[in-house]
Amino acid sequence: MKITTVGGYEEVGRNMTAIEVGGDTFIIDMGIRLDRVMIHEDTDISKMGQRELIEKGIFPDISKVKGNVKAIILGHGHLDHIGAVAKLSRNYKSAPIIGTPYTMELIKHERRYAKIPNQLVTLEQGETIDITSKISIEFIRMTHSIPHSTMCAAHTPEGTLVYANDFKLDDTPVLGKKPDYDRLKQLGRDGVKALIVEAVSVSCEWRTPSEEIAQKLVEDTLLKSDPDSGVLLTTFSSQIARISSIVEIASRMGITPLLLGRSMEKYTSIAEKLKILDMPEGAHVYGDQKSIRRVLERVVKEGKEKYLPIVTGHQGEPDALLSKITAGKLPYKIKKDDQVIFSSGVIPNPINVANRYALETKMHMLGARIFKDAHVSGHASKEDHRDVLKMLKPENIIPCHGNLTMLASYAELAEEHGYSIDKDVYLRRNGQNIVL
Numbered sequence: 001m002k003i004t005t006v007g008g009y010e011e012v013g014r015n016m017t018a019i020e021v022g023g024d025t026f027i028i029d030m031g032i033r034l035d036r037v038m039i040h041e042d043t044d045i046s047k048m049g050q051r052e053l054i055e056k057g058i059f060p061d062i063s064k065v066k067g068n069v070k071a072i073i074l075g076h077g078h079l080d081h082i083g084a085v086a087k088l089s090r091n092y093k094s095a096p097i098i099g100t101p102y103t104m105e106l107i108k109h110e111r112r113y114a115k116i117p118n119q120l121v122t123l124e125q126g127e128t129i130d131i132t133s134k135i136s137i138e139f140i141r142m143t144h145s146i147p148h149s150t151m152c153a154a155h156t157p158e159g160t161l162v163y164a165n166d167f168k169l170d171d172t173p174v175l176g177k178k179p180d181y182d183r184l185k186q187l188g189r190d191g192v193k194a195l196i197v198e199a200v201s202v203s204c205e206w207r208t209p210s211e212e213i214a215q216k217l218v219e220d221t222l223l224k225s226d227p228d229s230g231v232l233l234t235t236f237s238s239q240i241a242r243i244s245s246i247v248e249i250a251s252r253m254g255i256t257p258l259l260l261g262r263s264m265e266k267y268t269s270i271a272e273k274l275k276i277l278d279m280p281e282g283a284h285v286y287g288d289q290k291s292i293r294r295v296l297e298r299v300v301k302e303g304k305e306k307y308l309p310i311v312t313g314h315q316g317e318p319d320a321l322l323s324k325i326t327a328g329k330l331p332y333k334i335k336k337d338d339q340v341i342f343s344s345g346v347i348p349n350p351i352n353v354a355n356r357y358a359l360e361t362k363m364h365m366l367g368a369r370i371f372k373d374a375h376v377s378g379h380a381s382k383e384d385h386r387d388v389l390k391m392l393k394p395e396n397i398i399p400c401h402g403n404l405t406m407l408a409s410y411a412e413l414a415e416e417h418g419y420s421i422d423k424d425v426y427l428r429r430n431g432q433n434i435v436l
């Protein structure tokens, strides 16, 4: 079994791993690195070729992927795992793209704008598919911060490989079911040859709290909000469980939730189509600028306190709605004592930190009241990782999704469980190999 660490082994973003067994290769994830998109002004990746995207560090460098690619597997639908599919999958035309329903609807959405020649295959959580006569892929039910997330188990003649990138262990996930612990334990009993595992939050010394806790934080903040002033809320567009909680709480309070922004429209309309998200009566989604402007005019006319706009832009992205509203570019203006709730954390890269600083400072100058961190993470912390190690008991471990500090933190955790670096836990950079 040869594992090529294509992308995501030096950074948070552009995840991609290739596994070769007996001459057949399969790829797991094909992601994008978003902070590298943001540092180049006016970057329109739809107009850039794959070579340029690879050179700028936005896409994973596929030049090291060898062998006959039999399948492209997508573990979940976040852009740092699927954002390069539309352009890179055409290098492996005969390989089907396999993902859960929510992930594959996102790929179909991409297909409206880009030619994706590959066959698209939908596999439910808990199901298994043969990709060759000797290799099968199993999707194990998992929780994260987007619907239909999985851990992937690849059953091969060289043993079983488990891909755990990304996940959290959430027993009360608000939407969907808790992780399939029985299956993980069974895999551990049967033998796991290798575990490829995310390292994003491994240095956080606790268990990542459940999404139910985030729901309570949002509820507590909203219920105590001043009913005479405006309330704006911002969160991750793909965090459908959170959005479901927010719209439910707002309608219970008699306020009409409005979901605003292009990505908000994309992710929530797919969730509605798949019956994952149940929108209360009166709630609406507006994606294009014209209708957003129109509905915000109505909000101002009828009274801000009657509506809860849920907008894009929690990282302070200058082009997103929250920044535009703060800059006074839309009919909805932030006035003194208006309340802005961030149901999100800051994704820790210097660009986001700077953007958020600028946004919050402008809001303060307008007299807004800011409520930060009504949020819990979607990534496993140290004690969750320990539980997974105990369940899976892998022979070999390859930490992924992080910079070297994050990967090394995972290696330290593995050492506490009897593993040793370069004997059975491997630290790799992008474009390297491990042969097991």
Ligand SMILES: [Zn+2]
Pocket (backbone or CB within 6 Å): 076, 078, 144, 166
């Ligand atoms: Zn993710």
